[in-house]
Amino acid sequence: MPKLLTSRGDYGILLMASLAKDPDNRPRSLAEIASSCRLPQTFLEQIAFELRKAQLLGAQRGRNGGYRLSRRPEMISLVEILEVLEGPIRTVPCQDSQCTLIACPTRGFWEVLQRHLHKTLQRITLADLVSGNPHQLLPIAP
Amino acid sequence: MPKLLTSRGDYGILLMASLAKDPDNRPRSLAEIASSCRLPQTFLEQIAFELRKAQLLGAQRGRNGGYRLSRRPEMISLVEILEVLEGPIRTVPCQDSQCTLIACPTRGFWEVLQRHLHKTLQRITLADLVSGNPHQLLPIAP
DNA sequence: CTAATCATTACCATTTTAGTAATAATTACT
DNA sequence: AGTAATTATTACTAAAATGGTAATGATTAG
Secondary structure (H helix, E strand, O other), rough: OOOOOOOHHHHHHHHHHHHOOOOOOOOOOOHHHHHHHHOOOOHHHHHHHHHHHHOOEEEEEOOOOEEEEEEHHOOOOHHHHHHHOOOOOOOOOOOOOOOOOOOHHHHHHHEEEEEEHHHHHHHHHHHHHHOOOOHOOOOOOO | OOOOHHHHHHHHHHHHHHHHOOOOOOOOOOOHHHHOOOHHHHHHHHHHHHHHHHEEEEEEOOOOOOOEOOOHHHHEEEHHHHHHHHHHOOOOOOOOOOOOOOOHHHHHHHHHHHHHHHHHHOOOEEHHHOOOOOOHHHOOOO
16 A cells, blocks of 8 residues: 655654754754754755745754744644645545546545544644654544 | 555455445456446456455456455455555555654654554445445544 | 457556755855 | 855656556356
8 A cells, every 4th residue: 555654754754853852943954963863964955945945944054054943843733744745635646526536435435534634634733743642642542 | 645545446446346236246347347437457457366366356267257256245345455456554654663764753643543544444345335325434424 | 169258477658756966055153 | 255064956866656558378158
């Protein structure tokens, strides 16, 4: 089965969560983060660039520059990060309700699942992630 | 965002649901199904072949042959079909719990989401699909 | 015997993914 | 002023996944 999360989103969340850990929200360089999270730096640069264009990150160039969060971690949801890096949340290949693709009897099912997924990812914020107990926010209790 | 469902799974579900509609469960040829569902026949042949190898379908070769369900529709869940055609249900790129990939603070979240998805897809059967009211089985009421 | 049907493998074009590389622009520090 | 650190931006690429097609073989009903 195709996966929901690719490395772009994965790395992006790691980057954002890493920044969210600093309560002072001072700019941190990608070199440092890439090294500490063991991520490929040039790839991370592309990701950070997109997150900044989407105004989830602010950047400071030059010496002692870096990236920082544009908002407080409580105000940044997972769905925002993922939609920037991976496009719209979707379970099915095609959104067009006219499209003959997507097994007709299950279309409604996939659509509701998609909305459910979107809501869940919207509810979880960076603050939840760094707080260390994201389990309380899961879609259904284990 | 990458999608959960690709055309293989999509077509496979259509094929199975189409077969499930016949209460007598007589063999039906792929030529007929591909034509009525407007699917590419040779591609559907590959899909049916895999479903037969997985013993979800039985085949009868030669004139008047075709495929039929191996079990009653109530006994075939969506997750079985999808796992045959798209591999294991997963939300993340890597299952290895040692892997440094997968944003660490969200790992638990993705894993629970994955189990939830698996359970949901397990609960829904072909019989539910052809009954025409699959909405009652959705993960969360709309 | 022959047409219909599944069985099996090989192949292929396009898209997506996961990066690398190169270069430019900006800024802090000396 | 010079230079090293840092983001900005675009171009490129190798590998894998996706969505098929093509070719050929095996089986069976009529």
